Amino acid sequence: MSVLKYSKSNSMVINNIKSLFRKVNHRLNKLSVLGKLSLFWLIALLGIAILGEHLIPHSHKIPEFQTLLEPNKVNLLGTDDLGIDLLSQILYGARISMGVGLSVAFISVLIGSLAGGLAGYYQGRVDGAIMRVADAMLVIPRLPLTIVIAAFMGPSIYNIILVLSLFSWASVARIVRSLVLALMHEGYIIMAKTYGGGFCYIFRNHIISKIAPVLAINFMKVMGSAITAEAGLAFIGLSDPTTRSWGVILNHAMAFKGIYFTEFWKWWIVSPVVFMTLTMVSIAFLGRELEGKNSYGKSK
Amino acid sequence: MEKANKLLSIKNLKVTYKDSFDYTALKDFCLDVYEKDSIGIVGESGSGKTTVAMSLMRLIDNQAITNGEIEYQGDSIMKYNDAKLSEYRGIQVGFCPQNSLEALNPLMTIQEQITEGIKRHFDHDSVTIKEKVESLFEKVGLSNDFMKAYPHQLSGGMRQKVLIAIAISLNPKILLVDEPTSSLDIDSRIEIVNLIRLLKEENEIALIVISHDMEVIAQLCDRCALLYQGELVECGITKEIFSYPEHPYTRGLISASLEVNPYQDLWGIPGEIGLHDVPGCSFYSRCTQRTTKCKFEKPRLLSISSGRLVACNRGGIVKVLKAKELNKTYNIGKKKIKACVNANIELRAGEIVSIVGPSGSGKTTLVSMLCGILEKDKGEIEVFDEILNTLNMHRSFHGMQMVFQDPYSSINGDFTIEKAVSEPLIINKLCSKDESYVYVKKALLDVGLSDEDCFLKTRTGSLSGGQRQRVAIARAMIMKPKILIADEISSMLDPSTKANILRLMKELQNRNGFSMIYVTHDLQLARKISNRVYDVNKGRVREKTICFL
DSSP: OHHHHHHHHHHHHHHHHHHHHHHHHHHHHHSOHHHHHHHHHHHHHHHHHHHGGGTOSSOSSSOOSOTTOOSOSSSTTOBOTTOOBHHHHHHHHHHHHHHHHHHHHHHHHHHHHHHHHHHHHHOHHHHHHHHHHHHHHHHSOHHHHHHHHHHHHOSOHHHHHHHHHHHHHHHHHHHHHHHHHHHTTSHHHHHHHHTTOOHHHHIIIIIHHHHHHHHHHHHHHHHHHHHHHHHHHHHTTOSOTTSOOHHHHHHHHHHSTTGGGSSTHHHHTHHHHHHHHHHHHHHHHHHHHHHIIIIIOOOO | OOOOOEEEEEEEEEEEEOSTTOOEEEEEEEEEEETTOEEEEEOOTTSSHHHHHHHHTTOOTTTEEEEEEEEETTEEGGGOOHHHHHHIIIIIEEEEOOOSGGGSOTTSOHHHHHHHHHHHHOOOOHHHHHHHHHHHHHHHTOOGGGGGOOGGGSOHHHHHHHHHHHHHTTOOSEEEEESSSTTOOHHHHHHHHHHHHHHHHHHTOEEEEEESOHHHHHHHOSEEEEEETTEEEEEEEHHHHHHSOOSHHHHHHHHTOTTTOOSSOOOOOOSOOOOTTOSSOTTGGGOSSOOHHHHHSOOOEEEEETTEEEEOTTSSSOEEEEEEEEEEEEEETTEEEEEEEEEEEEEETTOEEEEEOOTTSSHHHHHHHHHTSSOOSEEEEEETTEEOOGGGGGGSTTSEEEEOSOHHHHSOTTSBHHHHHHHHHHHTTOSOHHHHHHHHHHHHHHTTOOOOHHHHTSBGGGSOHHHHHHHHHHHHHTTOOSEEEEESTTTTSOHHHHHHHHHHHHHHHHHHOOEEEEEESOHHHHHHHOSEEEEEETTEEEEEOGGGO
């Protein structure tokens, strides 16, 4: 009996995996070549960010080499003024950038969709209250306030995540609210309400599945802007100087006096910028592809 | 008007046939017949109609035990001796039996059969008798050529005329006609009906017509009595009964009758005739508004209005929903739009009521208020004589359910069919998961969809419009509603799907006996499906007769 049960559950698991694989394959086929490349780049970065130390060839904080080496076979991207391997620094920095990007995107989408959902569902005063706060968030000049708050709260990666999330949820909430407002006129939501379904039930069962594509696009957007924002804050020295994020590397390089009179900028400045640009472009491409699939139906 | 004299009075008549089953064909039957009265006795086959006629004529003394009292002008006919009975049978009450070859003696000519009674009761010479027969022939519209004919040489209509001629040959005070038009073609039927009416008016006799043909009763009788399994279920003025039946059985008979109900589909009374001699109401097994009380308690024939008697434990067809003085005004800018002004709506059990009107007339406003989705400015809604907020009725079994116009909107395309149909059960935690699975399967079968597992797991998004509408109906049916509100459920479907969905709704309605409010702008459709119609125009609601649509 137990054997039978086991084999049954086993085959079910295999079947599930197979169907999952088929689904993933199906989705992948819909992406263009650029989309596939972008996805590959992002997944690779994510892998590096997660595995971190195990992939990095050299230490990212201890000087092990001669200073300011050109790219060579040992140090693929050369070393900085302290003799630390640049590639290791950049790969380690991916953890910070991706971490910040993902967390900010996750937090803002979560808060934004909940706030927008509540506003659209209850309308009236709840709507008014939530949307006024969101409007305020959108209207306040972002960068100066970010700088002020980051400076006030002290340089820390968590503070940066917090500050960036604070400014990112409002635009998500706005979009979600407008979608929910339209959904509230749908028959199935009216019926679910008549049957006594509350906000939690309706949001979980009816609303999320309908706004998920838009949330995905917004997730990419917020992620992209969060990575840039983090790099920007780090560049002006508002991030934790002990962590080697891409912005901090740039900050260091730029702080090297007369760097443009030397050859060093060719690898010291260009390589983190290239990494960052590639990442941003990938996110943008993937976002565009998602958008095309969902709203314009351009997918192949 | 002077009070008419009571000719015949039947009190608590009970007839039990003396066969091995002791079948009681008639129970507690009471009926009064006045002078110049016309009474119809209606019922399905086997309801005891003919037994009434037979016991009135005392023709079943040998076959059955008769209890109760039949009084003719104050005397009990049960105590009549043979001579008195013979006079009673011909001169007082003329009996026209059910038309068949057996009713007439095949070995005697028509003339002989007609003169038989006259000869027996009067001492006329042969010339007078001949004149009498000729005048009878003239009266019933038969040519004198047929006088020498034998019954088998006549057509069905002619034989019926002969039977009528025999019945009136002795100028009776009461004419008792059993199934005068069954098995006749339409021309003969009209002829016979006109003949009987004419005879009644000319001779000023009282008429008792026994028939299952509702149209004949409607044409001939001022009053009618409905029999079901030997019990009187409803009795009253014919016009009132036909336009506003109070017993579910009466309504069933009317909706099964093509002549009385020309606009709608025919539907028989659902269910099988239940066991005889049950302790409770004999219509229990087929009734759509039964309660547990009906199973154990015999309903008594009670008067509900003047001259109207109904035997129903629930006092006749129940008023399920009653909306009084509903008002709704929308404020659009500074302008006030009256979408509903003093609307009164009544819905009875097992009835389809249509709400018709052009778009923008306030139909949806009215229905939304009835459902409780929309707050009403003024007025109240009674459900089963209780004022309540109808919104809560959607959340329990046996309440109120809605089906919307657009199946693409009313069902979430991301849901599986099982999830979509079981949604009301899940939200209100009405049953466990296994139970809901069973309910879903049953509901899907009810609406004519597959109940296979792979179908249950299909997303509703992949279904066609008609299928989705069926899913929406299944979602409503799973809650076993007493009231169903259907808002233009067929207007977005193609003609064939529309017809299928409407037939399905009507079938479900006929089987489950819920009441339905159907909103539509399609007058033909409203006429086809509804018992009554409310017309909405600029927020004002009026009841309209179906044939004037």
